[in-house]
Every structure is written in structure tokens, then in C-alpha cells.
Amino acid sequence: MSVAAQPAPPELTPPPSAGRDAGPVGIVAGGGAFPAAVAEAVRAQGRDVLFGLMTGFADPALERYPHFWFRIGSLGSATAKFRAGGVKDLVMVGTLTRPRVRDLGFDWTMLRLLPRIAALFRGGDNHLLSGVLGLVEQQGFRMRGAHEVAPGLLLPEGVLGAHAPNAGDQHDIAKGLSLIAALGDFDVGQAVIVVDGFVVAVEAAEGTDEMLARYGAMRASGRLRFAKGHGVLVKAPKPGQDRRVDLPSLGPRTVARAAEAGLAGIAFEAGGAIVPDAEHLVADADAAGLFVVGIKPQVAVS
Template sequence: MGIVAGGGAFPAAVAEAVIAQGREVLLLLIRGFADPALERYPHQWFRLGSLGSVTALAKARGVRDVVMVGALTRPRVSDLGFDWTMLRLLPRIARLFRGGDNHLLSGVLGLVAEQGFNLVGAHEVAPGLLLPQGVLGARAPSAQDRQDMARGLDVIRTLGPFDVGQGVIVVDGFVAAVEAAEGTDQMLARYGDMRRTGRLRFHAGRGVLVKAPKPGQDRRVDLPSLGPATVARAAEAGLAGIAFEAGGAIVPDVQALIAAADAAGLFIFGMDRSGQK
């Protein structure tokens, strides 16, 4: 199994899950993003633009299946460091950057598939990373929180065709922030700033961060993710809790997530696709 590794804890979590299944792994570590600690696994570093050389190496090492996991910010075309294979594909790659993340990631998956690999999702090879339905931890959402969850899920589904982000903050029925190119962390910081400056006058302990995949999103890449850092930022922003689509979000360590939420006094809730239960 080839694991194309970006930043964060997910590449190691996926690697451990695959190894536990008795499979060998080769971690393809993206320079500038992957954690050097991943060198404890069989690995190879590469630059984003070196598709030809890294795929040749992976084939030589017997890789058949490939999973892409970990944080990766959208690069500029000029930063990719092209090898000859990528230079031949340059017009096509440039077109991939003229759109949202779904457009870009789907195009990248297509390029990888054309090299002869079977592309799989992190949730397929490591289903234990998927968050379940229901209340996780000591706190449960209120009736108003549940209404806010459903509204947030409606917003994500409505904006999905425009390839907007996977997160939204809803407070007492009011859509207070929508995730775009800045990502979840910066959206939470923006909401917190609006509260602190009086632009929004919501008391602490109100409102929900809702995370869910966009409609039509290829779930092999870029599933919503949660972790203790997300909980800390939601608490700093003054929210009551975090809701996610059950089976549509991943976490590297669910017990650490629950412990962080309990310590911060936040609820963590897995919605079914209707936004309830």
C-alpha cells in the first residue's frame, strides 16, 4: 500500500491500520508537508511536481494500491517543481487549478490512476478512523443545538455544487460563518474575532460547528477531519459543540478527541444524513 502523506497525524494512523492488516506500506512523503517522524516507516520523500519519478519508484517497490491522506495547502503551479512527466502534462495541470478543491483533487486522482494505481480512500483501508453516529463524550446537544446542526447541514448541501468548504457555524438558527478557502481553523478564528469585537453578540456556549462532506465529493480524498486541535479552537471561539456527518468524518484518535471535548465542556455529535439522531 502506497500512502501519499501530507501533514498531521492521519498518515501514521492509516499506516498503522494497514500494517495491522498484514500489509506492507510505503509512505510517499510530500516535502514541506509530511512530518519527518514518518521516516520510521519505509518511505520516500518527493516534491509535488515529481509525478513521474515517484510513480516509477512506487511501481518498482510493488505498490498497487494508493491512498492520499494528510493536510495539504493548495500550492501555486510555479511551486510544484516539475519533472519531465509533469512538464508534458502542464497544460492539463494548469486547467485543474482553475476551479475549486473538488475539481483539483479529482483531477489529481485521475492523473494518479492513469499511472496504473488503484486509488482507495483512507476510510476504506482504515474504517476505524470514521466517527460514529450519536453523542460522543459526556455532553449532549440541546434541542436548539440540534436545530442548528440540521441548518448547518442544509447550508453545506446547498453550497456544495459551488465547491465551497465543508464547514459552517450556526448559532440559534443564524448562519454566522461559512468555510471557504481559509479552512476550518481560520473560520473559527474569524468567528471568535467577530464575537470579541462585538460584531456578533452571542454568549459563550452557544452555536455549533457543523462539518460534512460536500455533495458529490469524492470521498477518497479530503474527508472532513476532527481532532483535539479542532475542539480547542471551537472552545476558544465560544461554541457549544461540534457536529459531523456520521461516517463522513475521520479522526486519528477518537479517545483523544472525546477527552479534549469533555475537558473543554463541548459536545461532539455524529448526525445521520438528515442532521438528526
């Protein structure tokens, strides 16, 4: 077994508006707590927000902000409303399950783009989401990442709470990061579970929470016989991933599921994961006896 250096992911090219941002930020909102966290971070910088709330996904509580509702397939009407609101910078954030093409509710703009949209569905999530960003940019917007308009949501390097990984945990973390890097070309999940050097679960279409539940069920049934307090959930962006969308995220539910699964802790790529409330997450991890640690993307195990 050897430890080899792994190059850091390429840095994002600053958007044309960097250093001279102005006007409201448009937020295309899926589910979960992240859209509100991004909005509050943007407002704290003195900029207004305008939400485009995706029907069937966004939290109705977001109606407290300036907003409109739209169906996923209504690209033309949604972009027209953002444009009328003075939006030039647009962010996509929040959970979203892959829709079926026939459920999108196309408007005329999307119908004209239908052949291109159909092609986007023939690939993984990064292929789909990056393609959608390209379509939106062609409508005259600057697509920004949540980490660009709300950098305070990024988790930093180092141990974040009262508990720290031991040598065995560190080996599991390195192996997990190496595996995510190796799987990048296949455009699958952003998370794995490694226990005592064994890869026991890889995130696929079910998402991180369901992967954790699957591992916990295997432990509970005796299919896997690892002791409680062993193993690490590792999350990191896929190599080559467009970080403007689908950046790995952590929240209180991730901590709760990791604790239920009997893991020792959670590791993430420093600067490569966002959290809506880091203080809450760390407090929950401390109470559950889990470590939370940010790792520079520089080690891999082969």
C-alpha cells in the same frame, strides 16, 4: 420553517481489489497526524506501507516508516518508486495548501501533462484533487480513500462523549448540514458555524481552524454578541465530493479552537469524517464541555 428529507450521499463503488487486498499500501502524505494514523491502521490489518512524503508538507517523523521524499510536481518519479515497492493501492492523506503552478517542480511526466494540470487549477479543491486522482490512476494504481483502507478512523453516529446537544443545538446542526448541501455545487468548504439559527461563518480557503478563529475574534470584539456555549461547528462532505480525498477531519486542535470560540459543540456527518485518535478527541471535548455528535445525513432545514 420546514424540515425536509435529504437523500443520503451515494455509496462508494468498491474498488476492484475489495475483499482480496494484498501487498503494501502506498501513502502520499501531506501534513498533520492523519498519515501516521492511516499507516498504523493499515499495518494492524497485516499490510505494509510505503510513504511518499511531500516536501514542505509531510512530518519528518514519518521517516520511521519505509519512505521517500518527493516534490508535488514529480509525479513520474514518485509513481515509479511506488511501483518499484510493489504498491498497487495508493492513498492520499494529510493537509496540503493549494500550490502555485510554478512551485510544483515538474518532472518530465508532469510536463507532458501540463495543459491538463493547468485546467485542474481552474476550479475548487474537489475539482483539483479529483483530477489529480485521475492522473495518478492512469499511472496504473488503484486510488483508495483513507476510509477504505482504515475504516476504523471514521466517526460513528450518535453522541460520542459526556455532553449532548439540546433542541436548539439540533436545529443549528440541521441548518448547517442544509447549508453545506446547498453550497456543494460551488465547491467551497466543508464546515459552517451556526449559532441560535444564524449562519455566522462559512469555511472557505482558510480552513476550519482559521474559520473558528475568525468567529472567535468577532465574538471577542463585540461584532457578534452570542453568549458562550451557544453555536455548533458542523462538518460534512460536500455533495458529489470524491471521498477518496479531502474527507472532513477532526482532531484535538479542532476541539481546542471550538472551545476558544465559545461554541456548544461539534457535529459531523456520521461515517463522513475521520479522526486520528477518537478517544483523545472525546476526552478533550468532555474536558472543554463540548458535545461531539455524529448525525445521519437525512435532515435539512429550509
